[in-house]
Amino acid sequence: MPVILRFNPLSEPYSMARYTVRQLYLIAAILSASSIGCDVAVDQFPANEVFSLTLARTRSVPADAARNDANEVVTSLFGTPDEPQWPSEWLDNEGLAGLVNAEYLSRAAGAVSSEEDGTHLGLFREHCVTCHGVAGDGAGPASATQNPYPRDFRHGVFKWKSTERGDKPTRDDLVSLLKHGVPGTGMPAFTLLANDDIEALTDYVIYLSVRGEFERRLMAAAIDQLDYEESAPDEEAKLTVEQGTEGSEVVRDVLNRVVRGWGQAQASEVPSTYRELEGEPLRESVLRGDKIFHGPIANCVGCHGPGGNGQAVTLDYDDWAKEYSTRLGLDPNDRDAMRPFRKAGALRPRPVQPRNLQLGVFRGGSEPETLYRRITEGIAGTPMPAVAVVEEPNGLGLTDDQIWDLVRYLRAAPAADQRSVSGKNVSDEGEQP
């Protein structure tokens, strides 16, 4: 992160963050050795029990049959952790059929081993499963020690991407994420893996995410479209891969909707072009950014605290936790209310803190283009909102130039903090005309 270091003479917070990552990784490694043997066969992906409980509460009908039938369909289309399949023949067009590479999938899946030519097999179980779990549910054996928790890929929601808030990440986003990790969290940078291995893991993440989101949507469709209750209403409306029934049409429809999202994301990067400034123009831009940060339109200060110091008091959760707590009208801190979900495999809901931006550690990357997208799109799955982009200043949103001022402010924040320590407070100067 050379750019950050230029602005941030205090490299201490960053190295502390690195230390924590390493520590967590160690814990993960120890736990993994004891709880999930890397070399054992895993017969089945576990069904999504937490989501079926959630559905039963929101729809007020039993969801066991929907869960079981969905699980059966998902298994026949997507295979098992040892023998994954990509359901090409069910997909509407060649682009979607080619979204993941079957050979990569089988290399990333299965037990850990090496072939004679040195090819690594079982990459996901070797490098990821301790945190992300066999099904990519984010609840692997080392997950409870992490804050934030590892991602549950099954929602199909990703935070650190170049596309619009509601869109999937591009393949490049995932490749870059695996290479750089998520600084300041347990998610490691896999710098030592060969490019081929990274590509295989990327396909496997897409596979697990599509598989998991398909399972969730299929359970919901069983209840909402096919009128599942204790069981399917009749044979015609049963979730099945036997072609020609109403149930199989729903399967096809739901599957294609999920995969299409991934297909479309590949060309939907949010454009952003940075103009480098130096000297006085840079200083002025940073000061304008400071005002915008603390001003009423962006109101970044409301969550991030003065100067982005992370000391504003907010209590909120991310969407992964909200789904089985606040959105069901349940208090995340009420142990009795959470017990059925915890038993089904859910992690204990933990509040998400607006970041201390003075540390200069940006999880999604510190490039100006990346920070620009963070501001215009917010962070998917979290309370961090998107600001409205407007053509002319109108009190309702920020112009492109204003967003770049904010970006320059963010990149200068640690340095700004230094200046206020030495008595020359940037925000005071910002008040001058």
Ligand code: HEC
């Ligand atoms: C030590 C635990 C740990 C290990 C091992 C780990 N991860 Fe993660 N991973 C995390 C955490 C924690 C996050 C959440 C970071 C956040 O929310 O900012 C995460 C997030 C992710 C994300 C989501 C990023 C986004 O944009 O939302 C992906 C994809 C991912 N990990 C893939 C992998 C893959 C593939 C591997 C194995 C090669 C792996 N991870 C290994 C802890 C881990």
Ligand code: HEC
């Ligand atoms: C409603 C509360 C809220 C508001 C308003 C808000 N943020 Fe955030 N912000 C968050 C939370 C929560 C996170 C942490 C999300 C995470 O990492 O999961 C965050 C994270 C960030 C990050 C870290 C990104 C990274 O890559 O690590 C940046 C930068 C940021 N916010 C900038 C801003 C700016 C600039 C504004 C004003 C335009 C703003 N925020 C307004 C809640 C908020």
